[in-house]
Amino acid sequence: MTRVQGAFSIGFLAVLLAGSVWAEALPVQTQGNVSYVSGGVGDEEVAALRAVQGSYNLHLLFVGSNGHYLSGTRVVVKNAKSEAVLDAESTGPYFYAKLPAGRYSVSASNDGQTQTRSLQLGTKGGKQTTFRW
Numbered sequence: 001m002t003r004v005q006g007a008f009s010i011g012f013l014a015v016l017l018a019g020s021v022w023a024e025a026l027p028v029q030t031q032g033n034v035s036y037v038s039g040g041v042g043d044e045e046v047a048a049l050r051a052v053q054g055s056y057n058l059h060l061l062f063v064g065s066n067g068h069y070l071s072g073t074r075v076v077v078k079n080a081k082s083e084a085v086l087d088a089e090s091t092g093p094y095f096y097a098k099l100p101a102g103r104y105s106v107s108a109s110n111d112g113q114t115q116t117r118s119l120q121l122g123t124k125g126g127k128q129t130t131f132r133w
Contacts, residue, residue: 026052031086034077034099040092041071049094056096057121059128062110069093070133074109096126 026048029036037052039045053059058077062070075095077086080103088095101123107116108131115131 029088031088034086034097036086036088036095036097038088038090038092038095040069040094045092046094049096053096053126056098057101057123057126058095058097058099058104058106058119059126060090060095060097060106060108061128061130062090062093062095062108063130063132064110065133070110072110073131074107076107076109078105078107080104 062073064070071092073090075088079085104119107114110133117129119127121127
C-alpha cells in the first residue's frame, strides 16, 4: 500500500467512525409518549437521520419557496380529539416523530405562516409530507 492509499484509508475510516458516533449521539426528544428527532444541517446529520428514519412513522421536511431547506419550524401535532400530543421546534429541515397509530392534524409554522395537514398514521412504515413556504 502506498503512503497516499494508507492516508486515504485512515481518513476514510475516521469519517466512517465519526459518522457512527454522530448517529449514536443523535438527540432523541420525548414529550409524553411521543419521541422525535430533528436536524439535517450538514451531511453528518442527514446521514444520522436517514439511519434512524425507519424507527419513526411521521417524516416531515421543511422547504422555502427558493428551494432552500428550513430550520426553526414549529411543529404541533394534535390527535383526533384535537389534543396537542407534540409541540416542538425543528432544529433542521427534517423532523421525524414516533406516534401511536391514528388520525392526526400536523401544523408547521415558519416565518409567521402556518400550514396544517391531516394524516393517518399506522404502526408500520412511515408517512412523509413536505411543507413548502
